[in-house]
Structure formats: structure tokens, C-alpha cells
Amino acid sequence: MFSQLFILNYKGDTIIFKEYRHDLNRNTPDLFFRHLLSLKSDVEPCFNLEGINYIYIKKREMYFVFTTMSLVSPSLAFELLNRISKIIQDYTASLTEEAIRFNFTLIYELLDEIMDFGHPQSTSTETLKAFVFTPPHTIQLNQQDSIIDNLINTATKKTVPQKTAIRPIHQPSQIETQADSNEIYVDLWEHITILLASNGNVIRNEISGSIVMKSYLKGNPVVSMGFNQVLKIGSHHRAAGHTGVIVDDCNFHECAPEGIKDETNVMTFKPPQGEFTLFKYRISQSTYLPFMVNTHIETPSKSKMDIVIRLRSNFSAHVHSNTIIITIPLPKSTLSCQSTTTSALNAEYKGNEKILQWTIKRMNGSAEHVLRASLTVDSSSSEISNRKETGPISLDFDIPNFNCSNIQIKAMTIQGRVPPIRWVRYITETKSYVCRT
């Protein structure tokens, strides 16, 4: 199994180095980092150098790396690395180099319990608590930027978690935690992937959703969560003409092995402390588009090109979208670009990358914005290739308090004398909303 685990910062300095099997040299972090630097493009996430396999993930500008000599399952490695980073975050309240350095004895202790001789042992915060004694050393949140985006692992988020949600789960010293810590945070995230053909046809419209919870509940109460819709699992229901939400595939956290009960739409589980993903689902044939994009390209003369982009939001007027970034690749032969918009900010032309970037700070539902750009292109270039090189237009946005699938948490009851504080949010965001031109 795994021989070593190390955490490096973006400069390649070792922050944590844990040997599990003592069968490799200690210079592996150097070898690893050198290899990373030697390759310009994306390095495949696992590779073999001189017989040593390196498996790594990058999080918050830190590299979490396993080394091994044996035939391991790399998916296990990735899951475990992700889990370790989550545990560190749960225990130290934030996943930063600083927090790790301050809490290194705690982290070594955790790593000792998480893995033994390179075999993963237990990764649930609940079990770990019983074996870990070092108290966490919380660092002051001086700059929110450095710590903020820790609810979902991916990079820049505009919707941020409540500040109160950032604190360690675990205070081993027997101090009774304050009353306000009886809380539970629920986020229903939907990542959508949309691909539109140039004629407006939908090629792909997928939702991958997850319910992420962060629990600070006292004791281990049973929670039941009711949904507004009947969830049908399996794409064959679609053919059967079933109404309600049809989910292609879904999976549940260990604490909810039974999933959602069919007749009641209720899910019952005992949440562990800390952050975890309760429920994940995938819908491959969604029919809803939050934004409509119309593109019109004209070439009045050989050296001119006009682009008109019309963006209409297709959700309720009560909801608004956070910053929308619209990226329009322009032909390589573009010489200059003038643009006007109906939104507050004008689009920015990046000459080096030949990209036009249109940022809308905030957009309400049922609204419309238009961008007009007129380009001067090299007149020797061909019209066809200019048209080909324009686009595809990609959108990057997130919409709080809104989700595309219309799955909603109708009720959440928590057993216990004192009703805990419950926070529920919905967020829709996209990493890939592309309209071809």
C-alpha cells in the first residue's frame, strides 16, 4: 500500500511528511516537485518515476501526495487524499498552509489513525475523535479571502459559506462547547453542464447535484429530511413517462445506507460531525436552461466583423445571479475590438489572448442584456476561418437560492430536546455552460 504521504506548498516546501512503510527514500518530495516543474502542461494525476508511483491532488495551492511501490488502487488514493484534506479542514477549521503548520502534531496524530502501514483505517470524524488527543490550534481569520472558499473543494466561489461555519469540530479538552454550536448547515449544490449547438439545439444539459452538510449537532441525533418531489432512480423511468424528478444515478453517504424511502420521500440518517456529502445525484436530461444566449455575427466588410450577443435570464424575478462572466474567443486575426453593453460594465477585450470578456455583476431573473462588439480584423484573413475562430461562448456564474432540478428540502426534523439551528441554502453554479457559434 502507500509508503509515504506528504503535503507540499506551492513552492515545493514540505509541510507534512509522514512515512508509513519506511521503504522509500526521503527525497521523494524533491523528485516529485522536480517532475512537476519539468512539465509545462497538466501533469497526469498519477505517474511512475523510477519505479515509484506518485499520486497527487492539488488543493489550495498545496500538493497532497502519496508515494507507493505496490499495485494500489489510485481511485482509493484520490478519495483518501480528498478525505484527508477534509479531515484536516474539519479539525483545524481551515485548510491552509498556516493552519497545517500550527497544528502539525494534531495532523500527525490524525494521520497515524487514518492510516496504518499504508492501509486506510478510519476516516470518519466520529471514530477519529475517540483516538485523537491534541487540541486544535485555531488561527485567527485575518483575511477572509485566504480561507473563505472551503465548502466545496473547487476554486473560486462567489457564494461563500457563513463565517460561523468555519471552526474546528473537535475540542477534546472537556470544555463544554457553547450553546450556539448546536447547528447544522445544509447546502444543496447543483453543478450544471450545458452545451448548445450553434443553431440553439441543446446537445447536453446535465445536472450533477449534491447535498453537502456541515454538522455541529450535539450528541448524534437522528435527522430526517423530506423532499418535495418523488425521486425516481434510473433512466428507464423517463421512457415510462414518469413525472417528478428522474435521476440517472445517485449515491448516499455511509450514514444513510437506506437512501430515500420511496413512499414518503424521506431520508433518515445520523449525521457524523464535520463536513460530508450526504447525497449525490446526476440528471442527464434536464430540460431547463437558466440562461438563453443568442449570438449574431455579421461581416459587413473584409476587415470588419460585428458580434451581437443577447443574454436573457430564464428564472424567476425574485432570484438573482451573482457575477456572470461571459468569455468570447475572437479570431486570431483580430486587430481591435470596440464594444457596448446594456449592463453596467463594458466588456473587456484582452488583446493577448484574443478574448472578449463580459462581466455582469448581478442579474435579476427575467432580465435581458445585450452586448455589441465590432471588430477590426486583418483583411487578409479568410472570412470562414474568422467565423470558425469566434466562440464558443462560455458562461461562468452562480445563482444562490435557486436550483435547476427543482429538488427541494421540504422538511428537516432533528430529534432532541433543544431544536438546533438549521441553515439550508440552494446554489446553482456552472463550470461549463457553452454556446457554440
Added chain:
Amino acid sequence: MSDSKYFQTTKKGEIHELKEELLSQKEDKKKEAVKKVIAAMTVGKDVSMLFTHVLNCMQTHNLELKKLVYLYVMNYAKNHPDRAILAVNTFQKDASDPNPLIRALAVRTMGCIRVDNITEYLCEPLRFCLKDQDPYVRKTAAVCVAKLYDINPELVENQGFLDILNDMLGDSNPMVVANAVASLTEIDEVSKTEVFMIHAGNLAKLLAALNECTEWGQVFILNALCKYTPRDSREAESVCERVAPRLQHANSAVVLSAVKVLMKYLNTVQSPDFVKMYCKKMAPPLVTLLSKEPEIQFLGLRNINLIVQKRPEILQYEMKVFFCKYNDPIYVKMEKLEIMIMLANEKNIDEVLLEFKEYATEVDVEFVRKAVRAIGRCAIKIERSSERCIQVLLDLIQTKVNYVVQEAIIVIKDIFRKYPGKYEGIIATLCANLESLDEPEAKASMIWIIGEYAERIDNAHELLGSFLESFKDESSQVQLQLLTSIVKLFLKRPKDAQQMVQTVLNMSTQESDNPDLRDRGFVYWRLLSTDFEAAKAVVLSEKPLITDTTSQLDDLLLNELVSNISTLSSVYHKPPETFVAKLKGLNKRGLRVKDEEDDEEPDYVDDDNLHNNHGNNNNQHGGNQQQHHQQNQQQQQQQRQGSLIDLGLGDLDLGSPAGSSGGFNSPYGSGGGYPQQQQTPPQQQQSPSDLSFLSFDGQQQQGGGPQVQKQILIGSDKGQGIQISGAFARYNGRVSLELTLLNLSGAPMNKFKIQFYQNSFGVAPVEPILNCPAVDNNQSVDVSVPITSNGQIVQPLNTAINMAMMVLPSQAKFYFQMTFPYQVLFNEGGQLDRENYLSMWKSIPDQNERSKDIQIRLQQFDVDSISRRLQSRNVFEIVRRKAQNQEMCCYSVKTDNSIYFLVQLTFVAQSRVVRCEYKSPAVDFMPLFEHTIDLLINNQI
């Protein structure tokens, strides 16, 4: 200097301070000090001098402090074994502490101290802890057995820990079961004996634990289930039913391991409906992997690649999920493209082509190239789509983007090969883009197209001429292609190219250092100077059709990789032992499959199908003149092209070459660059006309078993210190090449590859990569290479087989030749009954009958003993008849490739001559057979 001095004093001061603190009476202070020590340790400072001081802090009831001390001890015990002994007492005491946490901690830490003389102290506490009442202690102890095995395997075996571990599979706590499985699996991987057997008994236990243990434990158990082969379909079905719910797990490692189990067990399931249902169940979880982090997507895709090859039905309707997102990392995009090509079929091709076309206008050059190639590969794969693919490619050429055009031309060349005579209309468009080509492969492809269709391109000679001007600066790929194309042009339009062909032949043969080019030049030169028509037949022959096999793995490798789904092996697409050093070698697992990474040894791999096909053409249409020449070239060529070598058995005229017929100067006449011309190469002495080449050394085979006398093939002087001897043998119906490798090179070796060039018998090793147990210096090892005879048969007959071998890890390569003893192909099932014998004898035409008088050279003999000897070599007696003073016996022989020989031997009393009459449908092999029978009768093989 001053700096380092300063640094040292500080360090000394710091260490001193720490020592003081460690000696403090207050636990808090001690704790802080130990923390500082560990902090120093983490950043790589050497704090080993504090070992004793830290050790003193171990006697404490404060768990936090204790854990810190243990952490330190673990790290440094290896360097200070003498001092580590001091800790043993405390460890032993802690191992029987009332607190289970401390017991577990002690056992865990002791296992991590990799000091040999601690291990004996570990055994007793470990034994107790394995039976501890607390599951936390038991599961820690289970892992500890694996730790101990790593240090001292004999000790673990002698102490019976392995049996205890096996018993633990039935433990009430699933976590303990999981760890026992993990430990056993690990030990099993390195152990020489089978220590972890799954049988019906513990299978049930594992399945029971599967539902309850942690996700990581589930992965261990699922992987272990793959070791078991179900007894029947019913059992396989029930395991599938138990495993299938794991597909819904959120952890991708569990999902992939479950897929691996299902893929394996479905092989045993007989009900097609059941298989279909489970294939359907696997699809959504696999697709879900693609909505996870990019790393997991990548793994998922690499595994899906294998699954699609093995069971294409699983994902046949899921094309859309493999469409690339613009922000996917490049490694994910590349894998998606590959799978899109695999899934493309007549129904979805339109959609797929649209996607590819989009990708071809993206920014990333590497990705764009692959997308263009993908279009070409679809055209080759799906005939109906070729028209549209060509159209898309032409559109892309219009963009004039340099690398797109080049890539398009490369694939169009392949499309021409696949659909000859269909799309030549577009050649003009291609020729218009000549000047934008600057990459060798694209150039070579364009040159091939011009040569191939020289009769349709009016200015072909001008185009080729323009390339010829820079001939010397071109890469060898382009040079070779240019040479061939100019020869083609000359054969088609002699008038236009006479000057050019002379120039290119001169340059190739006299001004080039590249042996490939020189040799090809000579081949053409001889060919053209001997017989123009024959040259035409050879060079302009019809080419075999190509298929898209770029991504196809061969079945053996695929099966092996499928059985390794979810492991690193499935990500690298390499069999495990090619990158994992410590796996068991040949002993338990047998021989291994071929490595797909052909580019490791470019020397004998034909990676360029363009050139390869020319070789084949020559070969198939080879007239006598050509063989003649190639015989001469054999020595140089044998390292390169299998197909050119095996043409040894023709009528040879080793005299001076025929005079010039096309107005050429023979390269021989000029006394130019052909060094081997005067001295006859050794192979030529095996002149086939008198069959003396068949004289085996008479020591190839003795007895029935594979105990054969081996001849030395490569001496240690030539083999870079590795002496190889070997012989072919037949044993229990299997043909094998018995090799002995003697390693005198000074470096260990642990693997080799062997390759046979195409030969007259169609024999080839079953698996070209072989593991042999690691051979240290001065040791030797015997390896048996199974041989199959299903390969391509090359005419005309030559008994010599050329082989190439590469030894790993040194990558030393050797080439050698072995004479193939025909009788090893004689099949055990060759016995015919009388009727069949008679009817077959009649059915074979009389011109296929030969007869020969064989001289018996044995001291003493009788018919019985000869017949027995023949029988032992699979020459079966059908009937024997005595008449007057002669005895007639009939025999039948069948070879592995189903050629029958029917033989009648007539022995005359008091005579040392046997009359041998025989018939066979395969005339080519008759002289060889005759010779073999002679040797068999005379007991010389």
C-alpha cells in the same frame, strides 16, 4: 564559513535547550519540548541525538505525550537500533496496559520499528493482541502482522500468525476482517506460497463483512473477492447480487472495485439475461465517475477504455457524456476522445463528427491534432461515414492552419489505404498544400500519396523533384518514403523519372549513413537492374487493407488489464509486473502478456505501417531475383524486418549479378558501398539446394520431456555478459522453447522479451514478454517459452528462425537464429484409422507423391524399434504387413497446423536401405519432412 559556524552554535544551543526541557518534571513542559523536537524532525533537521532523552518521557500516563514520543521513536529507531532496545520494556508493558488505546498504540509502534532484534520481543505481545477483546486492538494487530512479515517473513510463518489472520476473517467486527484481508493480501503478494486462499468457507464471511465495514475495508474485500474463481454460474450470480449494491457507493474506489468483481464473475455466469442486466447496472455508476474531480474522471476514463473494449455493450448508449468540456484538463480530454472513437458507430457517427470538428478548432494544439486523427480513424472504422469524414477533413484543410493540415494529410493517407480508388479526386486539393508541410510524418504521407497515385498527378515528378532537392536534410522517414515513391514513379512513368531515380538511388546507397535507407536503396537498385517487370510486380503490388487498431489492446493484455481494473495497472495500461518490482515472478503466476509500449524497442518493431507494408509487398510478390538479392542482405536486414529475412530457400545464384537491364550501373560493379558482396555471409552456406542446412546438431532433443540438450545461442562475450542457450521441445502436446539464461553481466536481470520474425512454420511465442525469476550475477535460470504455431506462414520454406530478444532492465538486445526442428510440430492427434488413411492417400494427387531410399546408419536395428521410436515422436503406425522378405509399414503424421503426411516405409530383409514413399498436400514441406524422417529413423534427433 562564518555562516555555517553561526548556524551550528545556534543549533547546539537549541538542542541543549530542548534537552533541558525534556528533563523537566512538568508534563506540560515535556510535551512542548517533544513537540518542538518533532517540528524539527518534520522540517528535516536531525534531532536523533535526543533519542534517549525523548525516550525517557515515554513513561507517562498522559496519552497525548505518549503518542508524541511514539511518533518520534518510530522515526528514529531505525538509525539507533541499540537505543531502541531500551524502549522494548516500555513497549511490552504498554502492550498489556488496561487501556486498549495504549495496547494498540504499543503494538502499532513496535511494528513500525524496523529493527531486526526488536521483532522477537514483538511476537508475544502481538499474539495476545491478535486475540484481544477490544476490536480496535485486534485490527491494529492484524496490520502489525503484515509489518512483521515485511521485516522477517520466516518468523511470521513459524509463529503461526498467518493461520491466526485467516481465522480473523470470521471476526465479529468488520473492521478487523477488513484489516485481516488487507494484511493477507499484502503478504500474499510477496510470499512464495499461497497464504490467502478464498474458498467457499471464507467467501461467505467476506461477503457478510462487506456490507458493514468502512468504505476502505470494502475496497480490500472486493479486491480479495477477485482472487476467487466461482465454481459455477449459480455461485457467480449470487456473488454478483451481493456486490452490485456497492456500485451505488459514493466512493469511486469502491465503485471501481465492485466493477472489477462484476467483470470477473460475469465471465462465469451462463445466463445471458443476467449478464445483460448487470451490464446495464454498471453503466450509470461509471458515468457518474465523470462528474467527480478531474483526477477521478481520468481514472474512470482509463478504466472505461478497458471496459468498453471488453464489453462494448455496457456504455454503447452513453456517447454524450464523453463529449469534452472546454475546461477539462487536457489529459481528460485526450481520454474522452479515445473512448468516443471506440463508441462511434453508424448510428451516432454524425453527432460524433460534429463534435470532432468543433474540437479541431480549439486552441490546444495537441488536442486539435488528436481530434483530426480521430476523424480519420472514424473513417477507417465506419465505412459508411468515410465520405463525410473526408468532407470534414477537407473543410479543415481549408482553414490553412498548419498543424491541422498536416494532421489531416496523415489521416487521409490512411483513408486512401483503406478505400483504394474511392477518394482520389481530392488529391489536387492536397497537392495545393504542399508548401505548408514541415513535419516528417506529414511529408512522408504526402510523398506516399504522390508516389502511389503518380499516374494521376501530372506534375508528380516535379513535386517529388522538389522534395528531392532537400533530400539530405530530411529525416530518415521522409528519405525512405521519397526513395520508394520515386521508384514507384519510375515504374509507372519511366521517362519522367529516369534521372531522378538514379539520383535518389545514388544518394541513398552511397551518401547515407542510415543502414535502412542504404539497404532499401540496394534492394530497389538490384530489383530494377534485374527485371523491370518483376520490379513492377513487387513494388506496385496491391496492398493489404488496413484497419484501425491504434487503440486496440490484444486479448491477453486486455484480459489481464481488466482483471486489474481500479489498480495503477489499469491507468498505465501496463501489466503490473512491468512497473511493480516486488510482485511474485514466474513461480506462481506463470507467463505474462505483451507490453503495449512498443516504442521501447524501435529496433525490431515496425511502427511505421507505411514502410512495413512495403516490406510485405516485396515479400509476397517476391520473385527469384529479389530473393537473390535479399539473401545477400540478410545479415543487415535481419535486425530490421522480419519479412525480408525469411526468404532464404530459393534457387540461388551467388555469382555476379545479372547485367544491367535498365541502363543502370550495378552497385556491385562499382565496388561501392556494399561491403558484404565478396565474402559470403555465413547464412548463405546453408544453401538450400542440397538441404545440408537441415543438418541439425543432432543434440536438440532427447527423451520425451522438455529435458533437451540446448545449444548455445549467444555466448556471454557477445551477449553483454548474458549467455543464452536453448532448444525447441515438445512435451505434453505443447511446443516450447527451452532457454537457459546464464547471467555473467554483473547486474541482475528480471525480465525479457522475445520475438520471432515471421517464419515458414508460423511459430511465435505465445506471450512475448516473459518474467523470469530475478537472476543475479553468476546465476542461471531455465525458462520455458510456450510457442504457438498459429502465426503467419512465410514462403518459401526456410528452417531458420530469426529471433530477437531484449533483456530487462538493462535493455540489452540480442539477435540470433535457430534452426527449427520440424518434428516438434508433429501433433499427438495424428493417428488415422485405416479407412481414413486409405481415402486420404487416394485423395492426394499423385504428383504429390515422393519416394526416397533412406540409408540406415544405426549399428543395429529392427522394424519394431524404429516403429516405436517413430510412434514416440507422433509418427503413428497405421498398419504393418509382412510379405516374403520385406515388411511394409504405413504411418500418418499431422502437424500442429494440420498438414498431413502419409508415409509408407518398406524394409527389405538384410538391407540397410528403407524405401520411403510419402504423400502430402503440402508440397513445400516435403523435402523437410523427408529429411526429418531420415533423422528420426536414424535416431539422430
